[in-house]
Structure formats: structure tokens, C-alpha cells
Amino acid sequence: MTAISPIFHFWRQFRNELIKLFGKRRTYIGFGAFLLAQNAVILMFRFSHATRGLRRQLESGGYPVEQYLTALTIATQVVIPVAFLLLPLYAALVGGDIVAKETEEGTLRMVLARPISRVRLLTLKWLAGAFFSLCLSLSLGLFGLVFAYPWFPSGGLFALNLGGGGGFSVFSPSEGLWRFGMAHVLLATKTITVMGLGFSFSCFNMKPAAATILALTLLFANSVLMNIPWFSEYRGWFITHHLDIWEYVLQQRVPWSEMGESLSILVGYNVTFFAIGATAFQLRDIKS
């Protein structure tokens, strides 16, 4: 056997998980769905009256439409429905698959016949899932820009304030691009958290589909409860309240304290999900 440093050994094992994850066709379903959905929304903006509302808001604010109705603005508009609907779906799908699929197919028994600890294996799998989530979030922004540029001019960024308070923000081309990029990096926190939730269920003795459905059900239930007026005082307790911190960076004045608070809560949720999953996985019997 070849003697190598522990860090390099960890890296090789992490690379294994990436190869396993990105070698599967179903991993790319999310990327394919983004391509279709984003193109459809961009073409709708280009060939219908969908930009009418944006034009009206820009004109009422005294901003020149030709400078702000740009590829960057359209790419940002496209992110909104995808980030709310498709992104959590595919993150939960991959998270729910990541351990349960290996258990179901029987490869986990082969892996656990090796002298690797269960916690180390889960850490490697979670990191691979997090890397996938980052790629998925960044690809959303990249695809949006690439497909919007042939149809819309370059220029500044006009973004609706989604995080409460209403209104909109406008940015110069360079700052707009920076904000757009940062928004997608922060979007990864949402993707990672949803993936982590699916991952946590995946560590229990259940089918991959069940883990995915449970994760999505929990998010859906959170979202519904959070929006019931009776719970308005407790919104901060719901995970869905903290998932969309990427919207903060598209506001003229970034609410750093709220963003920091939500970010730390998301970190807490992720650690908790991992700890629950790891405990369940550590205690269970792996059988054929």
C-alpha cells in the first residue's frame, strides 16, 4: 500500500465521492431543468409583454429603460422562480439520494467493509453534496447571463426588493455584476441547507425518494405555517424565513446584521441536520 499524508488521503476520498456523484446521469437533471426553464422565461421576456411592469417601474423612478432593461436584469428576474421552485427540488433530490441510494443499491455494504469510519464517510458525502449545491447555484447565474445576453443589451442592474419593504434597487453595470455574482454565491447557502435536510433524512433507514419527499414536505410546511398571520411573530423560528438571504445583496443597502443573523442560523441548522443524520447513521445496522 502507498503511504500518503492524511490530508491527501482525505482529498482522494473526497474526489471519490465527487466522481460517484457527478458520474450519475440523474445528478444533471437539475442543470438540464435550469437550461430549459431559464431559456423559456428569457424568451417569454423577449417576445411577450412581460417586461411591461419592469419598464413602468423604471420610468416611474426616472431611470432610463434602455440602461436598466438589460441581460443582467433579466437574468436576475429569471433566478426568482427557479430559486423558489426548482432549486430546492433538485437540492433535496440529490441530498435524499446521497446515502439512501447507496444503501438501497448495496454499494454501501462494500464501502463499509473497509476501515473507514461512518462519520468520516458521511462528512465526505456531505462535502460532495455541498460542492454540488454550489455548482448548481452558480450554474443558475451563469446560464441566466449566457442565455440573456443574445436577447438583451448589457448595462446596469434593476432588481426588485423581494425581502420585504417593496421597491427596487438599481446598480451600475460593474456593481450590478458583482451583486449578481454575490447573490448566487449566497444562494448556495439555501441550496446547501435544503440538500443537508435531504441528506439528514437519507441517513435514516428509508428509500431515497422518501428522504427527498420528507425534506420537501418539511420545507413546504414551514413555508405555509410561516405565512399564516397567527405565526407572524414567530417568523424568525422558521427555516424558510432564513433561506433567501441572497435577496439581501440585491438591495441598495445591504442589511448586513439581518444577513449575518440568518447566515448563522442557517449554519446552526446545517450542523443540526448533519448531527441528526450522523447519529442515526452511526446507530443503525447496515444490512443487505
Next chain:
Amino acid sequence: MIELRQLHKEFGKRVAVERLDLEVPKGCIFGLLGHNGAGKSTTIGMLLGQVWPTSGAASIGGFDVSRQRGQALARVGAIFEAPVFYDYLSGWRNLEILTNYTAPVSRQRMNQVLASVGLEGRSRSNVRTYSHGMKARLALAQALLPYPELLILDEPANGLDPEGIHELRHTIRRLHVELDLTILLSSHQLMEVQQTCSHLAVLDRGKKVFDGTLGDALATPEWVRLGTDDFGQAVVLLQGSGLIRDSALPDRIALAAGYHVSDVAKLLVHSGFPIHQLTPLQATLEEFYLGLIKTQRDANTPDVKSS
């Protein structure tokens, strides 16, 4: 090499393995026999740290599997029934992935092991294009890569055709000799065990009902072929004297413990029975196994008459 001490596993109220004590000596081929659900796979699961024992301990090479799993499994290769791989990846990539969970090995070693199992020409093809036999050989390759001292085979012949089973048997014997491997072979294929193993243990409903060498197993019970004019009357006489414990038509008797063929001969001659043939038979493992299981079941069945 392997030591199980009072190893016990319950799944809910069902006892899967009951206070199992077992020692597998270094350098032997040890057969773990039992019907489906006897507890063989659960025992192997506990041995590999995949199933947590309810109580008791398992150790490999002196390392406790629960507490020192890394050291215990460092030199262990395992093959399970119906070998499963990442079938969307190549055989080579699968070996690389699995071996990295132990410690990386050189390309030279990978090529050497692939050649030894006869897969060198197909290692770059996706596993989904492999036949069952090729997957079995790939499973053997992954088990051999980390220079194992112990090979654990859980029903490796399941799903193989007769030629595959013959090849597997030959390979096990060859590896045992060439690499000085200790092999634990779990199986319910009696012929495979008889032709391969030097030691064996039999599990029945989670309990160990036999543990010894193959020679011990085949020596008990001692079946004898008896040729005489009136076999039925001879059996009545021998049973009445306690010399035999069982009989089977047309000409077989099983000696009771402590008695020999000469005792039977003496009694029959003394009682005037002509003896045409009195030959000790070599029992097959199948006869031994079925007899053992029948005895266990009979012992555990409540006597209807007495109740």
C-alpha cells in the same frame, strides 16, 4: 485470526445470533454453514462492524471490531453475495474508489490484481456491461487489493453457474495456498464447503450447533452398511441393545456414541444373524448437516404424547 465471544444480536424480539463463541484459526479455510436466516450474514455483519451486536464482542487479529474498527479491518477483504458496484463507472474506477477507503495502491498493483482475476482487458469498460461472473471476479479483485490477511466471503457462489462455482472454488484454494490467506466462507452450498473448507461451524436459528474440523463432521454419526438376511429384525436387536441410534432402509445403521463396528458384529454373530456385509460408510457433509439440523429440531420440538 477471528474471535467471537458471546456475540449476541436481537432485532426487536427476534434473536438473530445467540451468544456465539467462535474461533477461526489463522491460515485455515473456515466454513460457516446454515440455512437462510440462520444468522450467518448477521454474524459477518457484526464481524465487519456493519451490524452492532446487542452484547458480546468480535475481534480480528486481536483488534476489537466495535472499538478499533480501522485496525481490525485494515487487512481484511470482503465479498458479498450478488456483488454490487457503481455500474455507471468503469471496473478500474470502482477499484480505485473502493481501495481509497483503505489506502491507495499503485497502478502496478491494480494491474497485477486485475490480471490475476482475468479482467485486465475489460477494466476500462463500464461495470454495467459486465456479466455476473465478471462482477464476481471484480469483487474478488477489490477484496485482494489491500493485501488482505483475511478474506470474508458471504455466499460468494450465489447466482454463479456451475462453471463459475467450480472456478470460484479453485480460486479460493489457490489464494489460500499462494497468499497464505485465512478465509471465512459463509454458505449454504454444502458441496462447496466440503470441497473447500478445513474447519466449519454450523448455525441453526442463530445458535451454533457444531464447531470443528471437516474430519470431525464427516466422522459423526458413523453410518455403517449392514448386509444380513433379516435387516428389520437385526435393527430391532441392535436398537434394543443400544448399539445403534438410527437406521435407514435398506441396509444402513448409525452407531450410537461409543460403539464400534466390532460391537455390532459380535452381537449379531452371537445372536445367530449371518453377516454378508458390515462396512463403515464415509458420511457426506449433506448427511451430516441434515442429520444435525434434524436432531436440533427434534430436540426443540415439544413431545406431543407427553404433553
